[in-house]
Amino acid sequence: MDWYPLFNSLRIAAISTVIIFFLGIFAAWYVGKLPRLVKGILDVVLTLPLVLPPTVVGYFLLRLLGPRRVLGMWFMEVFGLRLTMVWYAAVFASAVVAFPLMYRTARGAFEAFDKDLAHAARTLGRSNAWTFWRVTLPCCKQGILAGTVLAFARALGEYGATAMIAGYTPGRTATISTTVYQLWRTGDDAGAMTWVLVNLAISAVVLLSINMLEKKGPSRARPASREVT
Amino acid sequence: MALRVDIRKRLGSFSLDVAFTARDGEVTGLLGASGCGKSLTLKCVAGIERPDEGRIELDGRVLFDSAAHIDLPPQKRQVGYLFQSYALFPNMTVEQNIAAGVRDRSARAQTTARLIRALWLEGHEKKYPRQLSGGQQQRAALARILANAPRALLLDEPFSALDSYLKWQVELELMDLLDQFPGPVAFVTHSRDEVRRLCQQVCVLDQGRSQPMQPVEELFEAPRTLSACLLSGCKNISRARPLPGGRVEALDWGVELEVSVPLPERLSHVGIRAHFLRPVDGPGPNRLPCTVERVVDEMFSTVVMMTTPGGCQGFSRLRMELDKAAWAALDDPKELWVELPSDELMFLTGS
Numbered sequence: 001m002d003w004y005p006l007f008n009s010l011r012i013a014a015i016s017t018v019i020i021f022f023l024g025i026f027a028a029w030y031v032g033k034l035p036r037l038v039k040g041i042l043d044v045v046l047t048l049p050l051v052l053p054p055t056v057v058g059y060f061l062l063r064l065l066g067p068r069r070v071l072g073m074w075f076m077e078v079f080g081l082r083l084t085m086v087w088y089a090a091v092f093a094s095a096v097v098a099f100p101l102m103y104r105t106a107r108g109a110f111e112a113f114d115k116d117l118a119h120a121a122r123t124l125g126r127s128n129a130w131t132f133w134r135v136t137l138p139c140c141k142q143g144i145l146a147g148t149v150l151a152f153a154r155a156l157g158e159y160g161a162t163a164m165i166a167g168y169t170p171g172r173t174a175t176i177s178t179t180v181y182q183l184w185r186t187g188d189d190a191g192a193m194t195w196v197l198v199n200l201a202i203s204a205v206v207l208l209s210i211n212m213l214e215k216k217g218p219s220r221a222r223p224a225s226r227e228v229t
Numbered sequence: 230m231a232l233r234v235d236i237r238k239r240l241g242s243f244s245l246d247v248a249f250t251a252r253d254g255e256v257t258g259l260l261g262a263s264g265c266g267k268s269l270t271l272k273c274v275a276g277i278e279r280p281d282e283g284r285i286e287l288d289g290r291v292l293f294d295s296a297a298h299i300d301l302p303p304q305k306r307q308v309g310y311l312f313q314s315y316a317l318f319p320n321m322t323v324e325q326n327i328a329a330g331v332r333d334r335s336a337r338a339q340t341t342a343r344l345i346r347a348l349w350l351e352g353h354e355k356k357y358p359r360q361l362s363g364g365q366q367q368r369a370a371l372a373r374i375l376a377n378a379p380r381a382l383l384l385d386e387p388f389s390a391l392d393s394y395l396k397w398q399v400e401l402e403l404m405d406l407l408d409q410f411p412g413p414v415a416f417v418t419h420s421r422d423e424v425r426r427l428c429q430q431v432c433v434l435d436q437g438r439s440q441p442m443q444p445v446e447e448l449f450e451a452p453r454t455l456s457a458c459l460l461s462g463c464k465n466i467s468r469a470r471p472l473p474g475g476r477v478e479a480l481d482w483g484v485e486l487e488v489s490v491p492l493p494e495r496l497s498h499v500g501i502r503a504h505f506l507r508p509v510d511g512p513g514p515n516r517l518p519c520t521v522e523r524v525v526d527e528m529f530s531t532v533v534m535m536t537t538p539g540g541c542q543g544f545s546r547l548r549m550e551l552d553k554a555a556w557a558a559l560d561d562p563k564e565l566w567v568e569l570p571s572d573e574l575m576f577l578t579g580s
Contacts, residue, residue: 119277120316122303124330124377134329138320 004171005179006198008087012175013156015088016095020151024102025144029132032110050100054160057096061165065092085167090175093161098154102147109143110136146213153206157199232381232413236273236283236293245269245280247439249432251381251413258424258445259417260460261434267417268313270434271383274415275310276303287381287413309379313386315370317358323369324354330376344372348406363391364399371406382407382414388423400426421462425449433457453493455577458500463575464548465506467539469499477576482547483539484517489571497579503532505573506549508559509566516568519547524556531556535567 031042049057065072065083075081083089113136121131137144159177166173168182176199183192235248245266251257259267272278274285274292282295287308292301317326327344331337345354348368358366367387374382387403388396404427407414416428424431424445431448433440435456443453452458458466467481477486479499486499509516519535526532533549533556549567559565 114314114316116312116314116316117318119272119275119303120310120312121318121329123275123277123306123308123310124373125304125307125332126329127304135318135320139318141320 001194002171005174005176005195008090008173009156009175009177012087012090012094012158012162013152016091016098016155017148017152019091019095020099020102020155021148024099024147024151025106025137027103028106028110032107046103047100049096050104054093054097054158054162055164058093058161058164061092061096061161065089065165084165085169085173087166087173090158090162090166090173093165094155094158097158097161098151101154102151105147105150106140106144109140109147112143113140142213146210149206149210149213153203156202156206230288230412232274232415233284233286234270234274236270236280236285238269238273238278238280240269243437245273245437247432247434247437249415249439249442251415251430253413254411255430256407256414256416256428257442258428258431259415259434259439260421260424260431260448261419261456262460263419265434266437267419267434268385271310271385271415271417274306274381274383275308276301276306277310307378307380309374309377309382311367311370311374311382311384311387314390315358315366317366317370317373319358322355322357323350323361326358326369327372327376330373332377340376344376347375348372362395364395364402367391367399368402371403379412381412382410384414384416386418387416388418388420403427421449421460433460452500452575453578455498455579458498458575458577462502463500464503466498466500466577467545469496469576471496477574479539481539481545482517482537483545484515484537484569486569486574487514487571488574488576490576492576493578495578496576498577500575500577501569501573503548503550504530505570506547507568507570508549508551508555509568511566513566513568515571516566519565519567521563521565522546524561526553529553535565 027046031039031046034042062084063069067073067076067082067084072083075083083092117135117139118131121135122128157177159181162175163178168174168178174182176195180192180195180199183195230253232251234250236245238245243266247266247270249257249259259270261267269278273280276292279300280293280295283293284291284295285293287306291297291299292306293299318329321329324341324345328337328341331340333340345351348371350365350368350372353361353365358369361369388400391399400423407427418424428445430442431445432442433448433454433456440454440457448457449461452461452463455466467479469477469479471492472478472485475488475492477488477492477496477499479486517537519537521533522536523534524531525534530550531553533551535547535549537545537547539545547567
C-alpha cells in the first residue's frame with residue numbers, strides 16, 4: 001500500500017499548524033487590544049474562513065495564487081515556483097481554513113486572562129516582552145494548546161480548498177481526504193475504507209488529547225483560603 | 230517626601246477628580262463606597278491607567294504631568310501595588326514570584342531568601358500560589374513587592390479576598406509591616422473600621438470626587454460632609470436648614486434643635502450617632518416624641534428603631550443604642566421622648 005497520502009497530509013497539517021500557531025497568537029493578542037469598532041471588523045474578517053464553504057476559500061486562493069494571477073506570476077518569475085497544483089499549495093488552503101480556530105481559541109484565552117497579572121509584572125519593573133512570554137502566555141497555555149490541536153485537526157481534514165488549489169495527483173498532491181474521495185469515486189471501496197480508518201484513528205487521538213487538556217483546566221490563582229499559619 | 234496626586238479622568242459617564250497627598254511613614258486611607266474610583270486612582274498612580282490631566286509626583290520625581298507631557302511607564306515608577314486578588318503569577322512558585330520582583334540580578338537569590346524569612350514564608354518556597362492560604366498569598370505578594378524596593382506602597386482592598394475570621398490576624402501582620410515601611414502608603418478600602426485601625430490620614434471619595442484630607446480621628450469625631458458622615462458609620466441623618474437665631478430645623482425628624490457650635494456655611498444635613506441618643510421623661514429643648522418601631526437585641530446593647538414626628542420617608546427613622554439594663558428599666562414603652570444632646574450633633578454640608 002502506498003502511504004504517501006498519510007505522509008503528505010501530516011506534512012501539510014504540520015507546516016500549516018506552525019504558521020497558524022504564530023499568526024493566530026499574534027492576531028489574537030493584537031486584535032484584543034484594538035478599539036472596539038476595528039476589533040469587530042477584523043474579528044469578522046479573520047473568522048470568515050471558518051464559516052465560508054471551503055470551495056469559496058479555494059476560489060479566492062486560486063484568484064490570488066493562480067498561474068495567471070499577479071502573485072502567482074510574480075512567484076513564477078522570481079523564484080520559478082508554481083503556487084498551485086503542487087503539494088505545498090495545500091498548505092495555503094489548510095492554513096487559511098484552520099486559522100480561525102487558533103485565532104478564536106487564543107483570543108478567548110487572552111480575554112479570560114487576568115490583566116492584573118500583567119499589570120503586576122509591569123509595576124515590578126518587568127518589560128512588556130518578559131510579561132508576555134513569562135506570564136501571559138504560560139497562563140493562557142491551555143487555551144493556546146487546545147487551539148493548536150484543533151487547528152491541526154482541521155488542517156489534516158481539509159478537503160474542499162485543497163482539492164481546488166492542489167488537486168489530486170497520486171504520489172504528489174494526494175492527501176488522505178482527497179484520496180478517500182478519489183478511491184470511492186473509482187469504486188475501490190476497500191481502499192477508501194483503509195484511509196477512512198486511518199483518518200478516524202488520527203481524529204480520535206486529537207480529540208482525546210483536547211479532552212485531556214481541558215480536564216487539567218486553566219491554572220489560576222485563587223485568593224480564597226482555608227487556614228493561616 | 231511624599232506622594233502627591235492631583236488627577237482627573239473621564240470614563241464614559243463616570244468622572245474622577247482626586248487630589249491627595251500621602252506623606253512618608255504614614256498610611257493614607259482612600260475611603261469610599263464601591264465604584265467611587267478608588268482602585269482607578271491607584272491604577273493611575275501605578276501607571277496602569279492614564280489620567281486625562283493632572284500631576285502625580287513621588288519624592289519630588291514627576292511620574293505623570295499632562296501639561297509637561299510626562300507619563301512614566303509602570304516599570305519606572307517604583308511603586309509597589311498590592312492587587313485586590315494579589316496577582317501572584319499562577320505559573321510560578323512562591324520563590325519564583327518573589328524573584329520576579331528583584332531588579333538586581335546579582336542579588337536575586339539573596340534578596341529572595343531574605344524576604345521569604347521576613348514574611349514567614351519558609352517551607353512554602355516551592356509551592357504554587359493556589360496551594361497557599363489567603364494570608365500566605367498576601368504575604369507572598371507583599372514579599373514580591375518589597376523585593377522590588379518600591380518608594381511607595383499602594384494597597385487595593387488588601388483584606389477583601391480573605392475570610393472574615395482570618396482578617397484580624399492578617400491585619401495585625403500588615404500593620405507591623407507598614408510600621409516599618411519608610412515611604413508613603415496609600416490604602417484603598419470601603420471599610421471605615423480598617424481605616425480607623427490602619428490609617429493616620431484619610432481622604433473620602435464620593436462618586437469619583439475626593440474631599441479634603443483629614444486626620445482619621447477627625448473623620449470619626451467630626452465628619453464635615455454627608456458622605457464622610459455616612460462612611461464613618463453614622464446611622465442617624467436628617468436633612469436640615471438653619472433657622473434665625475442660630476437654631477436648626479431637622480426636616481426629616483420634625484424637630485428644632487439648639488446648637489452649641491458654629492454652623493457650616495452650606496448646611497444641608499444634621500447627624501447624630503446612635504449611642505448618643507438619650508431617652509428622657511418629657512418635652513424640653515432638643516427633645517422629640519418618638520414611636521418605637523422595633524427593638525433589636527444585640528450582643529452588648531439594645532438597638533431601638535423609632536419613627537419621628539418628621540414622617541416616615543427616607544431618613545426619618547432614628548436609631549438609638551442603649552445599655553441592655555438601661556432599656557430594660559424603661560419597661561418596653563411604645564412611645565417615648567428622646568433627647569438629641571446638642572454637643573453631639575454633627576452639622577454637615579452636602580457631599
